[in-house]
Amino acid sequence: MSAAPARDYRRFLARSSFIEISARERARAILDDGSFRELLGPFDRLKSPWLPLQGIVAQADDGVVLARGTLDGKPALVAAIESVYQGGSMGEVSGAKIAGALELALRDCEQGRPILPVLLLETGGVRLQEANLGLAVIAEIHAAIVALRRHVPVVGVIAGMVGCFGGMSLAAALCSRLIVTRQARLGMNGPEVIEQEAGIGEIDASDRALIWSLIGGEQRDATGLADDLQEDDAAAIAAAVRAAFAQGLPQQERSAQVELYLKRLAAIDPQQPPDALALRTLWNGAAKA
Amino acid sequence: MSTQANSPGRGLIWLRALTGQDGVIAGAPATVRMAEAALGDAPASFIAVVPDPHNRFPRARNGEVGLEEGWTLAQQVRRIIAADSDSDGARRPIIALVDVSSQAYGRREELLGVHLACAAAADAYASARLAGHAVIALLVGKAMSGAFLAHGYQANRLLALDSPEVMVHAMGKQAAARVTRRSVAELEKLGERIAPMAYNIRAYARLGLLHQLIEGINADAPGPADVQQVRQALLSAIADTRVGPRDLSSRLASPAAHATRGASIEVRRRLAEQWDAA
Numbered sequence: 001m002s003a004a005p006a007r008d009y010r011r012f013l014a015r016s017s018f019i020e021i022s023a024r025e026r027a028r029a030i031l032d033d034g035s036f037r038e039l040l041g042p043f044d045r046l047k048s049p050w051l052p053l054q055g056i057v058a059q060a061d062d063g064v065v066l067a068r069g070t071l072d073g074k075p076a077l078v079a080a081i082e083s084v085y086q087g088g089s090m091g092e093v094s095g096a097k098i099a100g101a102l103e104l105a106l107r108d109c110e111q112g113r114p115i116l117p118v119l120l121l122e123t124g125g126v127r128l129q130e131a132n133l134g135l136a137v138i139a140e141i142h143a144a145i146v147a148l149r150r151h152v153p154v155v156g157v158i159a160g161m162v163g164c165f166g167g168m169s170l171a172a173a174l175c176s177r178l179i180v181t182r183q184a185r186l187g188m189n190g191p192e193v194i195e196q197e198a199g200i201g202e203i204d205a206s207d208r209a210l211i212w213s214l215i216g217g218e219q220r221d222a223t224g225l226a227d228d229l230q231e232d233d234a235a236a237i238a239a240a241v242r243a244a245f246a247q248g249l250p251q252q253e254r255s256a257q258v259e260l261y262l263k264r265l266a267a268i269d270p271q272q273p274p275d276a277l278a279l280r281t282l283w284n285g286a287a288k289a
Numbered sequence: 290m291s292t293q294a295n296s297p298g299r300g301l302i303w304l305r306a307l308t309g310q311d312g313v314i315a316g317a318p319a320t321v322r323m324a325e326a327a328l329g330d331a332p333a334s335f336i337a338v339v340p341d342p343h344n345r346f347p348r349a350r351n352g353e354v355g356l357e358e359g360w361t362l363a364q365q366v367r368r369i370i371a372a373d374s375d376s377d378g379a380r381r382p383i384i385a386l387v388d389v390s391s392q393a394y395g396r397r398e399e400l401l402g403v404h405l406a407c408a409a410a411a412d413a414y415a416s417a418r419l420a421g422h423a424v425i426a427l428l429v430g431k432a433m434s435g436a437f438l439a440h441g442y443q444a445n446r447l448l449a450l451d452s453p454e455v456m457v458h459a460m461g462k463q464a465a466a467r468v469t470r471r472s473v474a475e476l477e478k479l480g481e482r483i484a485p486m487a488y489n490i491r492a493y494a495r496l497g498l499l500h501q502l503i504e505g506i507n508a509d510a511p512g513p514a515d516v517q518q519v520r521q522a523l524l525s526a527i528a529d530t531r532v533g534p535r536d537l538s539s540r541l542a543s544p545a546a547h548a549t550r551g552a553s554i555e556v557r558r559r560l561a562e563q564w565d566a567a
Contacts, residue, residue: 040556049552050485054479093552104560126460128469132457132485135437135438135442135457139438139537143443143537146412146419146443147536166434166459167434167435170404174411174412189394214396214399215400254405257409258363262361268397273397
């Protein structure tokens with residue numbers, strides 16, 4: 001941090017928040033200026049058929065924005081989850097939009113027309129009102145990411161504030177490269193659910209500092225479970241997405257680094273597990289190569 | 290939890306029934322079992338996640354998929370892929386025997402990336418399917434949430450025993466009731482009316498995701514006729530994968546899928562229309 005404080009202050013004022021804008025604006029902010037073209041937008045009125053049966057008003061885009069456009073002139077797809085609607089949860093329609101778009105991107109890649117896929121993940125996971133259909137479609141999203149990743153990197157962004165949980169945390173883990181902010185959280189089980197299932201002795205969900213230290217974006221980046229820590233700045237995140245694609249396919253996807261992680265786990269004593277800070281030293285860097 | 294103290298659990302019951310083995314893997318946690326056995330006239334690999342009251346990770350002692358379970362599943366499946374990669378196209382079927390109560394809920398688990406461990410298993414199964422292995426999930430007990438995503442949900446075909454203890458869901462009943470601010474009774478009532486909310490396997494079958502619901506099986510103590518019937522179902526599912534694509538599109542093809550998941554089909558149809566700019 002060599003910059004003078006005054007300069008940092010000006011930079012801080014000049015930045016434009018990514019976290020505070022809607023999913024649609026996020027997708028627009030990632031893509032090249034003027035290239036955003038929405039697919040299955042609100043006027044297509046593809047809504048959840050299940051929420052009205054439970055007295056819940058269904059939104060016309062089911063909380064997922066799909067956009068085609070370009071990144072530095074190359075064809076791209078952005079799927080952005082709107083966390084304000086139903087906590088960004090995955091229902092039949094919202095999930096099918098993401099899975100279906102990735103499946104079409106795969107088809108194009110197989111036909112020699114690569115498309116750069118970006119997932120803006122802001123989700124609690126399965127929408128419990130659609131339960132088994134949410135779970136099923138998340139499996140389809142996983143399948144599509146694994147298939148697509150053989151052709152192009154799949155880049156994920158978790159910006160905050162909702163974070164990325166449940167079955168969609170697996171989708172984040174399957175991404176070739178994962179960009180996070182300090183306001184992001186990435187975990188399989190929300191702290192409240194762990195406390196309910198395992199008791200307050202296991203975790204105190206109200207201890208916010210503890211939760212952030214375990215699953216916050218900075219920790220995930222420092223332990224190699226994410227690849228790039230960015231400020232909450234739309235321009236910086238858009239640039240980071242481009243940089244992630246510029247690196248090409250990773251030598252080995254993180255979710256395929258079986259021997260590395262089994263070795264790491266073997267070295268851990270579950271009765272005396274390292275704390276968050278110690279884990280940074282233990283795991284730092286190795287997975288990022 | 291899913292398993293009574295005196296029962297080995299459905300995963301192990303069916304691993305023994307179909308392979309005659311316990312499937313303990315040298316150098317791996319006792320919670321992941323794998324055995325090779327003939328299925329029809331060719332070998333197949335059978336994999337199960339089972340309870341172990343002595344598992345060194347205490348949050349994964351009741352059949353949950355935790356850190357070591359996820360990564361070990363990935364390791365075993367990837368070994369099968371590698372072993373068959375130079376065998377002139379004869380790739381072994383992989384049968385996931387599914388009785389998993391949940392992913393492991395714990396502080397260590399989150400810190401050490403249980404989401405990545407489960408993703409690693411899903412990745413390995415999906416990679417096996419894409420490489421040309423017939424991957425079949427046989428639901429013999431609970432197929433819950435993230436644990437099912439890790440162990441079974443990437444299969445080419447899903448089969449289930451028609452038994453009251455066989456169930457699929459995104460979250461345990463108690464927790465789902467709390468999160469959606471309903472009582473368990475209300476949740477059960479809702480499941481009768483709204484198929485995706487139900488827990489039992491017959492309601493799940495109405496969603497059109499299952500290749501076959503296998504009826505009339507003694508799931509806890511299978512006899513020779515039960516085992517024979519399940520083998521036939523597995524062989525027929527394997528044969529079905531040989532004539533179809535390696536993706537999951539068959540899950541949208543059944544009459545039940547058209548009836549219950551019309552929206553999933555409609556989204557894809559309209560998306561394809563709009564994909565390329567006019």
